[in-house]
Amino acid sequence: MYSLLQGAFDPALVALVAALVIGCAGIPGLFFRKPGSGQIIAAAGTILAAMAGVPASLQLLFSHTTSTYLLEWSLPFGPCEFVIDPLSAFFLLPVFIVSAAGSLFAIGYWPAAEHRATERGLTFFYGLLASSMAILLMARNGVFFIMVWEVMALSAYFLIVTEHELENVRRAGIVYLIATHTGTVALFVYFSLLAAQTGSFLLPAAGSLSALSPYAAAIALAAFIGFGAKAGIMPLHIWLPSAHANAPSHVSAVMSGVMLKMGLYGIFRTLTFFYDPPLLWGAVLTVCGITSALLGIAFAVAQRDLKRLLACSSIENVGIITTGLGVALLGVSSHITVLVYLGMAGALLHILNHSFFKPLLFLGSGAIIHAAGTREMNLMGGLGKGMPRVALLFLVGSVSICGIPPLNGFVSEFLLYLGFFSQLKAGSLVYLVFLAPVLALVGGLAVVAFTKLYGSVFLGTPRSSEAAHPHEAGVTMLAPMAFFALLCLLIGAVPQLALRLVSPAILSSYPQTALAAFPAEYGAIMGRLSLAGILLLSAAVVVTLLWRWRLGKAPAASAPTWGCGYQRGTSRIQYGATSFSELAVSVFNGIMLQRVERPKLTGLFPRVSRCSDVPTETLLDRIILPLFSMTGMLFSFLHRLQHGLMQVYMLYIFAALFILMLWAH
């Protein structure tokens, strides 16, 4: 198939057509009366398109060329270019892979027969979201970029509010809508300033702008706010946990695995414009990144909702990626190419890794919610017995996301660590090395969060009657998860290849890394990592064989768990999700907050009473919401203009345009 495509088509055209096919895949389903076939057609179309799109993107990535297409349009914003350079091609990979896997998962997870009312819309907007993200990566005209960006943001909104009859879902949708449009406002500013700077709406080429030019700082700030809000960098993350938690799981997978990366892509792209970014930019990105990582994972530890925990860990991972980008930028400013290479390699590889293990975990959470009927981890337990395959695949995802060897999460964090350490011998930027202990702390907290998640969901005994009889997920749900798990294992086993995958994207954005022999040098170190992985595996095999041999010699019996003398243990005595993280939460009190309501017990035989603890979202509850309600009160006089009459709204638009026209004259 690969050679056939290579011979017959231009890969850029293939990628473009694949993106359009994904966008149209949900349309046939809208016209079928019988449920089901539309969903299958959409999945088949998306998977086929992805099977064409992935090799095309890989070819574009490795050919080091840039393909340009021109769309003829009559809008007064200059030519509408479609360009795929290696950086776009690299970001296209997760778009195709994750959206195809998610559409297959949807067949088992959101079957049309059971969800007649919502399935059509869900399938349609899902395709639209995936397609808009792919086209976004190719768009080079600022106005067209914003249009596609809005299609992406709005289709994500419609996907989040799929279950709009629930109050929580509607609230999550509104918070998301406000956050994304705040970002869009920043993007309007961004593209206007950029157009004022360059004289056209076309995005400038890499290294063509100076950071000393008058608008540069404002452009960078607008990009950070606009794109950062989409990526979920703290403090712009408030929409993220509830939106990811309340969307259907395969949608959460796409949003977390891919849509957040579109925000990061915007930041990457913007930074490549400037050939002389000041140190301050890199420093701001690094500090915001490492803060997001630390606070994100700290929030994750405190969560009791399965998907909210995963969403908070997305903030952590975006933070790690941003840190890498910040380090690379510091390298650009101070002309240290090794920092540029390692920071970019770590950040880009972590983007790829996160778009494999996070969808794996979100899809797994979908299977879990199907089986247990709840998202509350304190009510689960023992699911591993009923759904061993999901449990195994989920374990792969959990180990990967903690950044533990020999899986893929470790590889990208390892590159970042090398970057932090690399300036230790040099005189400048030596303080970067203080990021290493912080990242180590983040890794330690990730282990707390994910042992909590895995332990309370899959291990032990069921804590509620719903969780007592789980059923294994069907093949359409297992296959995408297995595929992601395989990718995680593959990158962990042969990190050399992964490094080769990111190198062209780095080279196209920062040509100064071309002179040094970094790919060879760090490729060799990656080879050592894969050797260590092999050693680890063989050590485990030897121990297993030894144990097997001893087990064969001596009898093995089974008995109930040792209750330390207590005979009447129940499953509710087990350490639950909240009790597991209670110690960590108390140690990191202040970073993670938990609202605990404990009853006052008096007397020898106190009455039955209740105790509850809820993780709080400090920023949203204490700062943003009061700020919003204050703004609302300040601007309450504007309410008079809003009365729900469509024709008057249209009059407003006309009047605004007319006034603008008068002003222009």
Added chain:
Amino acid sequence: MMNGIIHIFLAIVMPPLLLGVIGKTKAAFAGRVGAPFLQPYHDIIRLLQKGSVFSTTTSWVFRAGPIVALATAAVAALLIPFGAHPSPISFDGDMILYAYLFALGRFFTMAAALDTGSSFEGMGSAREATYSCLAEPTLFFALITLSKLAGSYSLSGMLVNISFGVWLNNGAALLLLVGGMFIVLLAENCRIPFDDPTTHLELTMIHEVMVLDHSGPALAIIQYAAALKLFVLGAFFVHLALPYATGNSVLDWGLFIISMLELAVVIGVVESAMARLRLIRVPQLLVAAAILAAFSTLLVIR
């Protein structure tokens, strides 16, 4: 080649001896004769010959715990240099692999504990998760300081290059580091004052309570893995605190063995002289260790 074989041989054979020496030291302090030095070997062999009891609650995760714990400690043993001899495997950045290997072992040990569905074991793994997460930054500060002092990004490079000369020039930084790392050594290996392996009250345990349900060969593997972890982290510490080197290969091996035994005696003395801390004090001490190590980093990179 010969050095590599000796390295692997020592890593396989010597770890339980440290436990024996610690036990003997504690017995001497208590005025007892104590168990023989080789008692831990007998224990492990005896456990290997016993039958197993598996809880009906457990799944394969429970069995994976001991296996992964031992495998990770074994690979870590290949990364760390023993005495003046570089390790068999060494590359730039291996110290990060070294630190993260323990995280892998911990992940599976904690998962195995949670798999039993026992509240005590859940308690133990919650403590292990929190405390080791607090110990992590200390190790990284130590790695930074050593890496800066030795000008190397690999464990062998940084540890073998620490000599008395380096001590003379950076005594303050290394002293702070020795303090911080000793606390981490005790905490990571569940020794007094953090955890008491010999206590009989499950409520106060950390590591021992996580392995309550492991029996027979599984317990043997766990005990051996714990000894190996003590050995591997101890080897790191010994480099730092007692950087003897003669230049003679055979003498250096001898010196390494002696310093490891000295370390075991010191741990035994600490265990005899101190009581276990209240659990609430443990995080405070770990944070203090991290700050000590951070100070030493500041001193060397200023």
